[in-house]
Amino acid sequence: MEKVIALSAKNISKTFEISEDSHNTVKHRLFNLFNPPRKKKVPALKMTSFEINKGECIGLLGRNGCGKSTLVKLLAGVYPTDTGYVKINGSTMLMNLGVGMSHELTARENIYVSGSVLGLKIKEIDAIFDTIIDFAELRDFVDTKIKYFSSGMVARLGFSIAVNAGADIMFLDEIFAVGDMKFQEKAIKVFESSWIEGKTVVLVSHSMDTIRKYCNRSGYMKNGEMVYFGDTEKAIELYMADNQ
Numbered sequence: 312m313e314k315v316i317a318l319s320a321k322n323i324s325k326t327f328e329i330s331e332d333s334h335n336t337v338k339h340r341l342f343n344l345f346n347p348p349r350k351k352k353v354p355a356l357k358m359t360s361f362e363i364n365k366g367e368c369i370g371l372l373g374r375n376g377c378g379k380s381t382l383v384k385l386l387a388g389v390y391p392t393d394t395g396y397v398k399i400n401g402s403t404m405l406m407n408l409g410v411g412m413s414h415e416l417t418a419r420e421n422i423y424v425s426g427s428v429l430g431l432k433i434k435e436i437d438a439i440f441d442t443i444i445d446f447a448e449l450r451d452f453v454d455t456k457i458k459y460f461s462s463g464m465v466a467r468l469g470f471s472i473a474v475n476a477g478a479d480i481m482f483l484d485e486i487f488a489v490g491d492m493k494f495q496e497k498a499i500k501v502f503e504s505s506w507i508e509g510k511t512v513v514l515v516s517h518s519m520d521t522i523r524k525y526c527n528r529s530g531y532m533k534n535g536e537m538v539y540f541g542d543t544e545k546a547i548e549l550y551m552a553d554n555q
């Protein structure tokens with residue numbers, strides 16, 4: 312079968328500038344009038360390029376803070392890149408714990424907003440609305456603002472929207488940590504039975520079993536750098552060596 316490119320990242324990078332000392336009280340500000348807060352640059356993603364083919368499931372591995380979430384946010388267009396560009400062929404959706412949800416809106420409103428962002432028409436959202444609510448097991452909370460939800464409930468709603476309204480390219484950041492054990496089993500079942508087929512997936516996970524099971528290629532990152540992008544077993548080997 313001919314390969315179709317779903318996503319191509321060319322020379323992308325991202326550096327954050329953070330203030331080391333916030334000086335946020337009046338006293339602090341007065342005493343530090345001539346001593347402004349120090350800025351620190353965090354190179355969260357150093358220059359990298361790669362391509363992902365349609366239908367591939369790509370794993371992203373690396374220790375805490377190595378830049379995995381920053382990379383998926385750049386690919387999904389949540390952050391602009393400092394350099395280079397990301398070319399996307401299809402609709403995208405980023406899923407992690409609660410991202411993209413507005414806490415001032417109810418579950419119902421969030422479903423309509425997320426569905427519209429994914430390009431669905433109101434009628435199309437109407438058609439999948441009940442399935443989303445039932446899968447998330449949130450029937451009693453349809454018209455409750457999600458700021459009153461537990462983090463697991465928000466995550467379940469996000470997962471259910473992603474499963475039922477899903478985009479062509481899915482960025483899944485530690486999704487199997489969503490909800491309680493019963494929900495996790497359900498999430499894995501739906502991921503395996505229907506979802507992974509035909510979708511392009513970028514999967515961030517600290518679970519080697521998950522990466523090994525689903526990903527044909529993987530990226531291994533260290534200190535903001537994509538050290539390796541290719542065979543999953545090799546990426547796992549490098550990650551394991553980094554954890555010694």
Ligand SMILES: Nc1ncnc2c1ncn2[C@@H]1O[C@H](COP(=O)(O)OP(=O)(O)OP(=O)(O)O)[C@@H](O)[C@H]1O
Nearest residue numbers: 327329353355373374375376377378379380381382
């Ligand atoms: N919005 C932000 N503003 C400033 N610094 C940030 C921001 N987001 C991430 N960083 C920094 O960028 C670096 C990479 O963070 P990132 O969240 O991408 O790592 P990660 O590999 O996803 O980590 P984890 O496995 O813990 O989720 C870290 O040093 C982090 O402190």
